Amino acid sequence: MGFALHEAKTLAEATMLARDLGPDAMFIAGGTDLIIQINRRVNTPRDVIDLSRIAGLSGISHAGGVFRIGALTKHKTVETYPAFGFGTPYAGLREAARVVGGHQIRNQGTVGGNLANASPAADLIPPLLALDAELDLVGPSGTRTLPLNAFFLGPRRSVRAHDEIITEVRFRDLPPLSAIAFLKAGRRKAMEISIISVAARLTLEADGRCRDARIALGAAAPTPIRAREAEALLEGGVPDEGVVAMSARAALTSVSPIDDVRASSEYRRLLVAALVPRALKICIDRIKSARS
Amino acid sequence: MLDDADDKPCALSRRGFLGGASAAGAALPLVAEAATKPRTGRSVAAPDARAPAQVTLRVNGTDHPLSLDTRTTLLDALREKVGLTGSKKGCDHGQCGACTVHVDGKRVLSCLTLAVMVADKPVTTIEGLARPDGRLHPMQQAFIDRDAFQCGYCTPGQIMSAIACINEGHAKTHSDIREYMSGNLCRCAAYPNIVAAVKQARDVKEG
Ligand SMILES: Cc1cc2nc3c(=O)[nH]c(=O)nc-3n(C[C@H](O)[C@H](O)[C@H](O)COP(=O)(O)OP(=O)(O)OC[C@H]3O[C@@H](n4cnc5c(N)ncnc54)[C@H](O)[C@@H]3O)c2cc1C
Ligand code: FES
Ligand code: FES
Numbered sequence: 331m332g333f334a335l336h337e338a339k340t341l342a343e344a345t346m347l348a349r350d351l352g353p354d355a356m357f358i359a360g361g362t363d364l365i366i367q368i369n370r371r372v373n374t375p376r377d378v379i380d381l382s383r384i385a386g387l388s389g390i391s392h393a394g395g396v397f398r399i400g401a402l403t404k405h406k407t408v409e410t411y412p413a414f415g416f417g418t419p420y421a422g423l424r425e426a427a428r429v430v431g432g433h434q435i436r437n438q439g440t441v442g443g444n445l446a447n448a449s450p451a452a453d454l455i456p457p458l459l460a461l462d463a464e465l466d467l468v469g470p471s472g473t474r475t476l477p478l479n480a481f482f483l484g485p486r487r488s489v490r491a492h493d494e495i496i497t498e499v500r501f502r503d504l505p506p507l508s509a510i511a512f513l514k515a516g517r518r519k520a521m522e523i524s525i526i527s528v529a530a531r532l533t534l535e536a537d538g539r540c541r542d543a544r545i546a547l548g549a550a551a552p553t554p555i556r557a558r559e560a561e562a563l564l565e566g567g568v569p570d571e572g573v574v575a576m577s578a579r580a581a582l583t584s585v586s587p588i589d590d591v592r593a594s595s596e597y598r599r600l601l602v603a604a605l606v607p608r609a610l611k612i613c614i615d616r617i618k619s620a621r622s
Numbered sequence: 623m624l625d626d627a628d629d630k631p632c633a634l635s636r637r638g639f640l641g642g643a644s645a646a647g648a649a650l651p652l653v654a655e656a657a658t659k660p661r662t663g664r665s666v667a668a669p670d671a672r673a674p675a676q677v678t679l680r681v682n683g684t685d686h687p688l689s690l691d692t693r694t695t696l697l698d699a700l701r702e703k704v705g706l707t708g709s710k711k712g713c714d715h716g717q718c719g720a721c722t723v724h725v726d727g728k729r730v731l732s733c734l735t736l737a738v739m740v741a742d743k744p745v746t747t748i749e750g751l752a753r754p755d756g757r758l759h760p761m762q763q764a765f766i767d768r769d770a771f772q773c774g775y776c777t778p779g780q781i782m783s784a785i786a787c788i789n790e791g792h793a794k795t796h797s798d799i800r801e802y803m804s805g806n807l808c809r810c811a812a813y814p815n816i817v818a819a820v821k822q823a824r825d826v827k828e829g
Contacts (some may be wrong), residue, residue, distance in 0.1 A: 432805020
């Protein structure tokens with residue numbers, strides 16, 4: 331059976347509709363995930379609330395030392411946003427956005443949908459975790475803000491109530507001598523879900539010691555995760571090859587990857603061990619080349 | 623999968639019939655109404671779910687008023703209702719690019735687009751490229767000149783993507799073209815000739 335499609339013009343309309351229609355109603359943004367779920371009968375919503383025509387939820391802005399990405403922003407916009415370009419400290423975000431599906435998917439799929447899905451393999455989540463991003467959830471009774479890392483509960487499960495809409499995700503400017511890098515392993519390059527993804531972010535002191543480290547992993551556990559032991563090992567010391575190798579080993583203590591058709595758990599662990607040091611080295615190189 | 627009745631443009635569809643003979647003009651469930659009358663749960667919403675939506679698709683410059691099941695993808699609407707079968711269904715879940723069309727000038731996958739969500743937005747399909755006098759679009763001509771297909775099944779999607787690729791400014795180098803055409807698979811592996819065709823069309827446009 332079909333569903334009733336409700337076209338919301340404002341956030342308030344959308345949240346009220348969701349509240350009144352109950353948990354069988356679902357939001358749709360770009361539809362790249364939901365339409366497949368509906369076709370496969372994974373989801374059979376009675377009502378679908380179209381968010382795509384709500385004004386003011388799309389686009390990226392930068393003011394007051396904060397980057398804000400509206401929930402309806404397309405992956406393509408993130409990929410082509412100049413301040414996230416190669417040569418900027420935020421290049422890792424572009425690296426993630428440019429490997430989501432193919433170019434057509436990136437013209438359709440939204441950042442909000444990528445987060446709301448709460449897929450452990452969603453590509454934008456690790457770099458946003460590495461940037462200490464927070465997000466806003468707007469529901470019928472108001473707005474709440476939470477750190478992105480408190481959003482995920484399990485595969486496709488989050489703390490979002492059925493009538494809450496993600497409106498934006500935002501993060502502060504990185505301090506000087508910072509960089510973020512993102513690496514993704516899939517079975518092939520284009521249009522492929524990650525079997526492991528790694529986002530690393532380093533902030534160095536002028537003397538080369540590590541002030542702040544973030545390592546976030548996708549598809550390595552039931553939710554996207556931070557490898558906190560690995561981060562702690564890096565902080566305070568000089569991230570030379572030995573330390574980087576140690577932190578990669580430490581990252582393995584944080585993961586609990588699954589076996590599936592795409593990769594075995596063992597292979598995923600090997601990828602974590604290989605990609606964490608690579609991502610960290612890219613960060614170090616980027617910081618160095620920005621400095622010189 | 624389809625029956626002939628469904629192929630007729632604008633015909634009252636089976637699904638529409640099932641939904642009751644709702645005349646054109648019966649609109650989508652009204653948000654305004656829903657917002658002012660608090661509803662609880664599915665009881666009120668259920669009848670809406672069976673009602674076909676009345677939408678107008680603007681395809682290649684022509685308006686097509688249609689009565690559609692809300693689940694209908696743009697691809698199915700184009701092929702089964704509007705009667706434009708140029709856009710192909712390869713996978714029906716976003717992985718092959720055969721269904722690529724332009725919405726609002728951007729390339730999207732029509733199999734992952736709900737028709738009702740693009741009502742009133744300009745849609746361009748492969749059928750909308752040639753001039754009224756029959757002269758082919760430079761990209762269509764280039765695909766012929768460069769022999770950029772074998773079976774031809776992926777070709778409409780490749781051409782729609784290729785045009786977008788040039789419009790986006792991503793056809794400058796060989797590797798750019800390969801990267802920016804990577805959302806379109808070709809089972810016959812005509813890739814080298816496709817790249818050659820994109821280059822030819824690019825140079826025609828520039829030259
Ligand atoms: C072929 C293919 C390849 C893909 N490859 C990748 C990939 O490489 N990497 C990757 O990360 N993803 C990939 N995806 C998944 C998907 O395209 C992305 O996750 C995309 O960002 C989803 O956004 P959307 O707007 O299309 O979501 P939708 O399908 O519109 O919605 C997805 C879910 O999120 C909810 N939702 C959407 N927006 C909001 C909001 N603002 N607030 C609350 N809930 C909301 C919906 O109710 C639904 O449950 C792929 C999909 C396909 C079909
Ligand atoms: S049919 Fe749409 S991508 Fe394959
Ligand atoms: S020409 Fe046969 S699939 Fe491309």
